Amino acid sequence: MRIMYKMYRINEILFMLALYCATTCSKGMTEIEALGAKPNHCTYEYAYDMYGAHCADLRLSKIPSLRSGIEILDFSDNKLQELTGDTLSSYTSIKFLYLADNQIYLIEDDALSSLTDLQTLDLSNNVILELPKKIFQLPSLRKLYLRGNPLIHMGLNDLVSFQPVKAPLELLDLSNCRIKVLPKWGILSQLIFYNISHNPLISIDPHHFSSMCNLGKVDITDSIDNIKICDLKPTIMWFQNKSVYFELADYSRLNSGEYESCPVLNGTHMNINNATFNLCKAELLQVQNIKAARKTWLTISGSLFGFLVGFILLLYIMHRHNVAQTKKPSPEKLKETKKPSGDADKRATVVLLDNMS
Numbered sequence: 001m002r003i004m005y006k007m008y009r010i011n012e013i014l015f016m017l018a019l020y021c022a023t024t025c026s027k028g029m030t031e032i033e034a035l036g037a038k039p040n041h042c043t044y045e046y047a048y049d050m051y052g053a054h055c056a057d058l059r060l061s062k063i064p065s066l067r068s069g070i071e072i073l074d075f076s077d078n079k080l081q082e083l084t085g086d087t088l089s090s091y092t093s094i095k096f097l098y099l100a101d102n103q104i105y106l107i108e109d110d111a112l113s114s115l116t117d118l119q120t121l122d123l124s125n126n127v128i129l130e131l132p133k134k135i136f137q138l139p140s141l142r143k144l145y146l147r148g149n150p151l152i153h154m155g156l157n158d159l160v161s162f163q164p165v166k167a168p169l170e171l172l173d174l175s176n177c178r179i180k181v182l183p184k185w186g187i188l189s190q191l192i193f194y195n196i197s198h199n200p201l202i203s204i205d206p207h208h209f210s211s212m213c214n215l216g217k218v219d220i221t222d223s224i225d226n227i228k229i230c231d232l233k234p235t236i237m238w239f240q241n242k243s244v245y246f247e248l249a250d251y252s253r254l255n256s257g258e259y260e261s262c263p264v265l266n267g268t269h270m271n272i273n274n275a276t277f278n279l280c281k282a283e284l285l286q287v288q289n290i291k292a293a294r295k296t297w298l299t300i301s302g303s304l305f306g307f308l309v310g311f312i313l314l315l316y317i318m319h320r321h322n323v324a325q326t327k328k329p330s331p332e333k334l335k336e337t338k339k340p341s342g343d344a345d346k347r348a349t350v351v352l353l354d355n356m357s
């Protein structure tokens with residue numbers, strides 16, 4: 001009886017424990033489960049007709065060996081610290097590279113130079129000390145995100161006297177980088193969007209923008225508060241003159257009487273910027289002409305190829321027709337043999353047409 005009672009007590013305690021655990025331990029357990037359920041290696045999938053490796057948020061401190069031929073690599077939100085010459089050298093087909101939210105402080109000079117197809121590079125929210133100059137020579141790079149790199153401003157002045165930018169940059173994001181003086185990029189004839197918001201700029205001048213003749217939008221939110229209102233006027237007027245949309249959190253400073261009464265631009269100053277602008281325009285025109293010529297050439301060679309394929313197909317069909325006529329098989333046999341091959345021909349045409357478009 002006593003033993004029974006004891007057993008009952010033990011069972012009760014165990015039951016209570018289980019109940020307690022079910023309510024309080026459950027949180028810890030689901031967390032552990034969640035961790036277990038999360039993939040701990042890169043996954044692969046097709047997106048936008050491209051093959052991509054997704055390795056985001058895996059707490060990795062180095063890029064593992066990946067399948068070759070990837071065009072997208074999402075390695076954001078990891079613990080990568082260095083990009084060395086061989087980190088990415090075997091993935092030359094990468095077009096979109098996302099390395100935001102890592103701890104990258106070092107990018108070796110040759111780390112990205114083999115990525116000649118690279119179009120978008122996101123290095124946001126790292127601690128990059130110095131950008132390799134070769135990034136600006138990448139022949140396909142159109143979008144470069146450097147936002148949230150608090151140390152990068154120290155190396156930007158170094159970029160002042162480097163070779164002209166060859167990358168066809170359309171978007172440059174330098175927001176939130178503690179920049180005081182904007183770098184001189186030289187001519188960026190294709191740049192459309194320049195994000196320099198959230199920087200403690202101490203000066204701003206039309207010459208920072210005159211070499212960007214395709215510029216449509218500049219974000220200067222929270223960046224010009226330290227600049228005297230009259231020192232802003234030349235740049236604001238430049239934006240207005242060149243139809244550049246500039247984004248600000250608060251436009252009221254520019255609508256004040258104080259701004260109105262600031263002296264207007266000095267003409268000679270304006271002419272220098274205008275000359276740079278016109279130089280940039282000439283380069284832009286050249287680029288656009290090359291693009292247009294390439295497009296025309298592609299259309300011409302495409303249609304020529306299509307014509308040739310059609311012609312060869314016609315010859316082939318005629319040939320088959322002749323062969324069929326000389327052999328003159330019985331009608332039943334003709335039906336049996338010709339139908340599948342006819343289908344195959346049709347499929348071949350479809351495949352060829354697909355390849356062409």
Ligand SMILES: *[C@@H]1O[C@H](CO)[C@@H](O)[C@H](O)[C@H]1NC(C)=O
Nearest residue numbers: 147175176195197198219247
């Ligand atoms: C510019 O960058 C800031 C901060 O990184 C961001 O919040 C903002 O949306 C960007 N501006 C535009 C127009 O995309």
Ligand SMILES: *[C@@H]1O[C@H](CO)[C@@H](O)[C@H](O)[C@H]1NC(C)=O
Nearest residue numbers: 237240241242243265267270
């Ligand atoms: C642009 O600048 C030129 C030359 O300084 C000036 O004559 C013209 O009025 C300006 N245009 C606008 C829209 O501000």
Ligand SMILES: *[C@@H]1O[C@H](CO)[C@@H](O)[C@H](O)[C@H]1NC(C)=O
Nearest residue numbers: 263264265266267268269270
């Ligand atoms: C314009 O600026 C230049 C130097 O930047 C100066 O030599 C010239 O006198 C100025 N012209 C006027 C009209 O203020």
Ligand SMILES: *[C@@H]1O[C@H](CO)[C@@H](O)[C@H](O)[C@H]1NC(C)=O
Nearest residue numbers: 267270271272274275277278
């Ligand atoms: C700037 O260049 C444009 C285009 O060549 C010209 O029409 C305009 O008058 C120039 N403005 C100044 C201030 O030189």
